[in-house]
Amino acid sequence: MMQDARFDLIIRNGLVFDGMGNPGQRRHVGIRDGRVAALSELPLTEAGAEVIDAQGQWVMPGMLDMHTHYDAELVAAPALRESVKHGVTTVAVGSCSISMMLSEPEDCSDLFTRVESVPRDQVLPLLEKHKTWDSPHGYVDFLRQHPLGPNVCAFLGHSDLRVRTLGLSRSVRRGLKPTREELATMTQHLESALDAGMMGLSGMTNPWDKLDGDRERSASLPAAYAPWSEIRHLNRTLRRRGRVLQSAPNLVTKLNAILFGIASAGWFIRRPLKTTLITMMAVKGQEALPKLVGFLSNVFNRLFRADFRWESLPTQFEVFSDGIDLVIFEEFGAGEAVLHLVDELERNELMRDPDYRRRFRKDYEKRFGARVWHRDLGDATIVDAPDRNLVGKSFVDVARERGVHEVDAFLDLVVEHGQKLRWHTVIGNYKPQQIREIVNQPSTLLAFNDSGAHIRNMAFYNSQLRFLKFVRDEAEAGRPVMPLEKAIWKLTGELADWFDIDAGRLHVGARADVAVINPEGLGEQLAQFDEAKIENLDLKRLVNRSDHAVTATIINGRVAFRQGQFVPELGRDTVFGTFLPAGARGVAGPSARTEASTAYEANVAASA
Structure with missing residues (x-):
């Protein structure tokens, strides 16, 4: 028997997750006037409704991206398509x-x-x-x-x-x-x-x-x-x-992270201060740090009634660079000096200077002190250059061929090719076990995509989908990371509850912000990168591939993206997202x- 009610949109036959950590259930979802109006075991009356058949798919709250730098882009291109196509229905700026x-x-x-x-x-x-x-x-x-x-x-x-x-x-x-x-x-x-x-x-x-x-x-x-x-x-x-x-925190000393923890503490006499810092990551050379920091944070939260969290990325942290234009070079004086210069000729003159090169090499070879970049040019691969013979080689490979130090090889190539020299490296989270440990820390929030920033350097717009793939694949291999319903909660309800916004849940009366995910589409293409133009701006950026992973993204009860296509009204009409x-x-x-x-x-x- 069908339930007799009229809906604007029906999602039928899906495995529905509520974003609160409960196991998925086979349900039909009825949406009316921007809200979830029905979650039914029985089929719903489809007369006059748009229908999405979610057989074999996951129906879940739209995902939250709680660390973005879309501030400028949303002025020019408010559709934020690169997030919507990956099932994200709420972003933070x-x-x-x-x-x-x-x-x-x-x-x-x-x-x-x-x-x-x-x-x-x-x-x-x-x-x-x-x-x-x-x-x-x-x-x-x-x-x-x-x-x-x-x-x-x-x-x-x-x-x-x-x-x-x-x-x-x-x-x-x-x-x-x-x-x-x-x-x-x-x-x-x-x-x-x-x-x-x-x-x-x-x-x-x-x-x-x-x-x-x-x-x-x-x-x-x-x-x-x-x-x-x-x-x-x-x-x-x-x-x-x-x-x-x-x-x-101040990454030079890292010590003021302690001050943030103390500030968060309630000490049983005052209200805890919700505090979140960026970022918990297994950086190369400091792989054990997340485990230690996570343990200490969890103990501190329990003993001193604090509410202290680390933002984390639930996938490998890899970056690309055009020449020397990458924020990691701001970490040390020689890198900062060249990035201070805007004019390319002035930059090249500085990078040719022998004294500057000695300074750069000294900074590069310094093995102690604050860092995010591993400072290993042997672990950096050239992916594009006017000289095609360079592609696929590391800077150490080039240094050996030329009989020079790796720093000289790097600076020579930057001077020769400028921003046309494109290279790649992995900064952190490069082992599955590291990701497993980070995402299971009670003190971590999965909230560090940095969407809209570093547009030529990195792209984590689909990190949520990559995380769901990781959880599914590890479970199928007999190495479960966490139950699927918990993984979905960490991407939706946990974030909405902690930041206290009206999102991240799928129940009758909730905002109808929904993602329909095809688990068969969670393939290797999610880790691939491409380039795409930013809508309404004369810019190209690094983007992620998703192909058929997201069947539909629904915002405010309206289909914004379906079967690889955006609806024409997205970014033009004020009927989708709003300020929360x-x-x-x-x-x-x-x-x-x-x-x-x-x-x-x-x-x-x-x-x-």
């Missing part, structure tokens, strides 16, 4: 202290473009043309009127906050402490952002991330100059409001404004 909420377009561009490896000549004109807001509520109004593809949630960036309050030059002045009045202004901005529905504050204490532009070029991001007293002051607001601090406020699970709209925030908004309006 404003990570790593870089939001585009408060500051002027040029400031936002200088904060964003060098760090995230997106060309400034594309981002700055875009923001100058389209950025009409200068407050959190203005940003939310923009998002709600914008034809978003996936849903968007956001952080306020600490660098954005500092620049708006102190000005760009003062925000990167070493040793400068904000005045009491300036701290009060920062707090007002933060309160307003939380009232507007931001998930919290994103910070950055790692000094390797640098400013672009010509005003304060190569200064670290402003958040890296913030004294701990300033961070502690802002944390009080986050703790009181139950929101999140996202940040990165934090702290409002199941509630449409931001929480009530505080008195201070209301006054702040009035001041912004008056000054405008």
Whole structure:
């Protein structure tokens, strides 16, 4: 017997996972008015409904990508197709202290473009043309009127906050402490952002991330100059409001990760501060570190009532580079010196200089101290070059052929071919056992795709699908990683619950954000890379392949992607994604404004 009701969309015959960790059940899903209206063992009346037959497929909540740098791209190309095609229905922006909420377009561009490896000549004109807001509520109004593809949630960036309050030059002045009045202004901005529905504050204490532009070029991001007293002051607001601090430790010393842990702790006398840092990864040469860090984090959370998490990537971390344009070279002085130069002729002159080469070699051969890159040019393979004889060789292979040191071989090739020299290496997570250990740590969140950033260097837009493939393949091989329902929970409900947004679940009454996954399509092509143009921008980027892994992506009850095709309305109509406020699970709209925030908004309006 069919259930007698009318639906806009029916997904029939699928194995349905609820995103809460329960085993999948054979169900028919009925969707009406953007919500899940029925989960039935019996067939549903199909009259007038669009129908997706999910026989043999997984029906699950749309996946969440909680660490992206889509901030600029969503202005120009709000469909965010590269995520939607992989079953992602919610993305988070404003990570790593870089939001585009408060500051002027040029400031936002200088904060964003060098760090995230997106060309400034594309981002700055875009923001100058389209950025009409200068407050959190203005940003939310923009998002709600914008034809978003996936849903968007956001952080306020600490660098954005500092620049708006102190000005760009003062925000990167070493040793400068904000005045009491300036701290009060920062707090007002933060309160307003939380009232507007931001998930919290994103910070950055790692000094390797640098400013672009010509005003304060190569200064670290402003958040890296913030004294701990300033961070502690802002944390009080986050703790009181139950929101999140996202940040990165200082990778030079790593010691301030301890301070973040202490800040998160409730000590049984106060509310824990939700804190998440990037990133837990098995970097080559430091393979045992994730296991130790994970163990200590879990013990600390239990003993001191903390809520401290590490963001992690559930797949191999591999990168590509065009010449020397890769953020890993910001780790040491010689690399930073060449990336400081914009002009290619000036760069080449520096890289030819014998003294510079000695400095580069000294940095390269330094075996102790902070690093992410393994600094092994023998573990870096050339994948493209004008000289086709180079393809497939490492820089050590080339050095042996030429009878020179590997650093000289690398710098010679960069001078010879510039950005036409393309090479590849694996930074971390290169063994399945390492990934297994990381994803099973209670203190990890699967939330480090970095989507929209480093557009020529890496692509993890489909890391969620790769993780599902890994879980399925290991189970079939008799080496189970975790139950499939737990893996789906980690990609959906766990993230939605921890960040406190209305997403990640599939039950009657839930938002109808759904992914239909074909397990037979989870093949080796998921690890392949391709290049594609970014919609509405004169840019190409590295992308992932998915082919037939995702049968359909449904956002707000509407099919956005199906059988390899995007619907024409995606990115044009405001019927798909929307801004999802934090702290409002199941509630449409931001929480009530505080008195201070209301006054702040009035001041912004008056000054405008």
